[in-house]
Amino acid sequence: MYGRLLQQAFLQSRKYFSTEISSKSRCLPCEGIGKTLEREQVQQLLDKVQGWKVSPDNKQIFKNLELPDFMSAIRYFQQIADVAEAEGHHPDLHLTGYNKVRIDLSTHALKGLTENDFIMAMKIDSLGR
Template structure:
């Protein structure tokens, strides 16, 4: 099953974080994302600051639909960083990978195929 079509688990607080092996197996399924400091991260370049702010807000609304929120930041005035991490378990959950896959899919559809 494609990660982006998997359901989000509503409560992962009682689950263990993914193992290094599980992370290594899932990472190839979400091109453009990498592992940094135990978080699943990607960067998106916008044309200018106002575009970055609008994109930031779109990601916030996108993630609110599933109640699974990333860390989002803007730097260099136009670069948006997105990082998934499940604080409730102190590591990465499958939900983080599902949401990264969904965000990538949403962006592909929104931008006509290009991230």
């Protein structure tokens, strides 16, 4: 109970949007608490992540990649999975063909984009392929 109250208090204190995030930032648990980013905020953060695009409904960001082969894609997914577990923020991962990867990020609990999605995008971008 106290953990949830502290979390709510922390999220309430985070009233101001910040573009001061990096791959060293940590994802904050939201559990359905908080609000999604406005379109203008998404555009500001999108400038910080190379190759990511926003969906037309402004509810997710995604990136398409082509890796050398099937096993490279699987190893890359494992690296992403390790980061996602550590952060408690999980992308949707898609593999088509044998080497075409798509990564979708969205804050599922809020059905939209939050700073967590951009933190994860930065962390994913910092991984070796």
